[in-house]
Amino acid sequence: MPELRLLDYGEHALLVQAEPAAVARLTVALASLPDVEVVPAASSVLVRPSAPEKLAETRTAAAAILATPLPPAPSITDAAEIRIPVVYDGPDLAAVADLTGLGVAGVIAAHTATPWRVAFAGFAPGFAYLADGDARLAVPRRAEPRTSVPAGSVGLADGFSGIYPRASPGGWQLIGRTDTVLWDAGRTSPALLTPGAWVRFEAARP
Numbered sequence: 684m685p686e687l688r689l690l691d692y693g694e695h696a697l698l699v700q701a702e703p704a705a706v707a708r709l710t711v712a713l714a715s716l717p718d719v720e721v722v723p724a725a726s727s728v729l730v731r732p733s734a735p736e737k738l739a740e741t742r743t744a745a746a747a748i749l750a751t752p753l754p755p756a757p758s759i760t761d762a763a764e765i766r767i768p769v770v771y772d773g774p775d776l777a778a779v780a781d782l783t784g785l786g787v788a789g790v791i792a793a794h795t796a797t798p799w800r801v802a803f804a805g806f807a808p809g810f811a812y813l814a815d816g817d818a819r820l821a822v823p824r825r826a827e828p829r830t831s832v833p834a835g836s837v838g839l840a841d842g843f844s845g846i847y848p849r850a851s852p853g854g855w856q857l858i859g860r861t862d863t864v865l866w867d868a869g870r871t872s873p874a875l876l877t878p879g880a881w882v883r884f885e886a887a888r889p
Contacts, residue, residue: 686702687701688701689746689749697729697730698730699727702726703725706723706724708754709753711754713728716744719731720733763880763881765875765876768863768885768887769795769859769884770887772859773856773860774857775856779839782822785819790858793819793820794859798881799844799881800815800880801876802878804878810846811874811876811877811882813882820842824840824855829852832850834848834849835861836857837857838856839858840855846865
């Protein structure tokens with residue numbers, strides 16, 4: 684079992700630190716607790732009970748979960764697959780092709796052939812960090828970030844893939860673009876991509 688640490692997070696929440704590979708399984712396990720909000724991150728999971736007076740009870744229940752084997756990692760059959768069309772003409776596509784040794788066609792094939800899991804959200808409303816894709820696409824961030832990345836840009840960095848929901852600075856390697864709306868405050872769930880969901884990219888014509 685990976686090393687897990689249960690910590691108080693202020694006076695109203697708990698933080699479980701874990702190895703990145705265990706976060707998905709840990710999130711599933713902690714989400715089974717009653718009346719809690721669970722927020723995964725890269726190497727931790729925040730657990731916040733619905734009321735402050737339930738913190739001690741939640742701490743005891745969380746400790747019991749951590750003392751037992753974690754459930755299996757979620758599979759694509761556990762959640763609906765969200766398909767996102769991408770035009771692969773990003774300014775860093777050729778650089779990624781060289782870094783990976785796959786060539787442009789190989790990068791596109793690798794990005795579309797394997798489903799990606801939404802690991803956690805952050806950076807900006809609607810931005811999801813997508814994990815468990817083709818390991819050959821693990822490339823570093825750009826040495827020099829861009830001052831402005833267009834909304835809908837699809838990128839790679841540090842083993843993750845992601846889509847910029849709005850124009851913003853950013854240092855990911857941009858390989859394509861999509862018109863898919865990732866954040867809409869008018870929807871019941873504003874974020875299209877939420878932790879645990881699966882994403883399948885599809886190559887589209889310009």
